Amino acid sequence: MAAKAPSDELQKLSVSDGGANGKAATAANGAKDGTVADHSGEDSDDDADDQTAEPAPGAAKKKKNKKKKPKKKKKAPTAQTDPPSVLLSQLFPNNTYPKGEEVEYKDENRYRTTSEEKRHLDNLNSDFLTDYRHAAETHRQVRQWAQKNIKPGQTLTEIAEGIEDSIRRLVGHDGLAEGDAKIAGVGFPTGVNLDHIAAHFTPNAGNKTVLQQSNVMKVDIGVHVNGRIVDSAFTIAFDPMYDNLLAAVKDATNTGVKEAGIDVRLGELGGYIQEVMESYECEINGTTYPIKSIRNLTGHTILPYSIHGTKSVPIVKSADNTKMEEGDVFAIETFGSTGNGYVHDEGEVSHYALRSDAPKVDLRLSSAKSLLNVIKKNFGTIPFARRYLDRLGQEKYLLGLNNLVQSGIVEDYPPLLDKKGSYTAQFEHTILLRPTVKEVISRGDDY
DSSP states (O other): EEOOOOOGGGGGGOOOOOOOOOOOOOOOTTTTOOOOOOOOOOOOOOOOSOOOOOOTTTOOOOOOOOOEEEOOOOOOOOOOSOOSOOOOOHHHGGOOOOOEEEEOOOGGGGGTOHHHHHHHHTTHHHHHHHHHHHHHHHHHHHHHHHHHHHTTOOOOHHHHHHHHHHHHHHTTOOSSSSTTTGGGEEEEEEEETTTTTTEEOOOOOOOOOOOOOOOOEEEEEEEEETTTEEEEEEEESSSEEEEEHHHHHHHHHHHHHHHOTTTTHHHHHHHHHHHTTOEEEETTTTEEEEEEETTTTEEEOOTTTTOOSSSEEEESOOOOOOOTTTTTEEEEEEEEEESSSEEESSSOEEEEOOOOOOOOOOOOOOOHHHHHHHHHHHHSOOEHHHHHHHHHOSSOOHHHHHHHHHSSSSSEOOOEEOTTOOOEEEEEEEEEEOOOEEEEOOOOOOO
């Protein structure tokens, strides 16, 4: 989920002038194992005894003894269904979820790979890694299903809810009981951002937008287990005309992932990303466009139950000397655009989150008070969409929600748009800077 760079921070960014190209920047395992009901077949046909005594004349006939066949135990599932519905905990018993891509540190941090001290620290994080790998494998299975099944003609609501419902099934928490969504589930509203909309759009109730063959759609998915959020995104386009745009952004993201590591300065990392992004151009309907970084979007750290942490990862070169540190969790995300390379807020808001630093305010609006209670109990500081309030049965809440935003208690995230007529793309991975290795937790065969 993209983070927007503060306006004063933009003064620090150094973007290349003119040139053919430019680049972009934005920015539990507590899940309960479900039990499958044993629906075995009906009792078998009656089996007669081999020897049955003839009844005495006039005596009532004895009933034949019935032999019941033992019920067969259902085998544990070994593969995922389509659409995904099998609990991850059943596919991976004993919390043996797959690792992400592990990359050894280099240069002065190479010693970490074999350091006994660092290995000990790594082993202390077993619950942390289990939760993250659980969330990451859920993400992979759901997104790979989505990539195969998203087609022109589907509504954005159908696409977003298909993804979110699959996540809830795989972690075993439907989010309807009070507090259930805080144990495991959707990490933030699923972004389905079309064309010049770069980030923070998910359909509200009643939205009828239909995906078209000509669209470029960014799909931004979050999964959490015990507040450990995996944030990863991809872009879909059905027309090969956009291939270079997607290739530029994927290459830029992979460069950011490759160059990231302990002691790396964030401003320098943005420069590596920018250099790769600006090396691409894309011809669309006969016109060649340089690919620009969206300079006021950034990657970001991820904290427990908080999608946007305290550090930002620019995707253009900047003077930020902040270093990546051991234990940090980063969302490395890049955005490329054929437009201005700069986004602004516009449109109906769908994304919200309770602020962790919310001020104490004497709310006078009763609807705001009751809604705040619902948000705290069901989401905490995990971002939510209006649709999530709808499925909890909340009604006529918009006035109260707006009051919470105006009071500084809830933050809203309006859609982020480049100029109309332009096209934007996004790719994103979550990385863990473990004591011994860098783990690209969301890496998969798809990207």
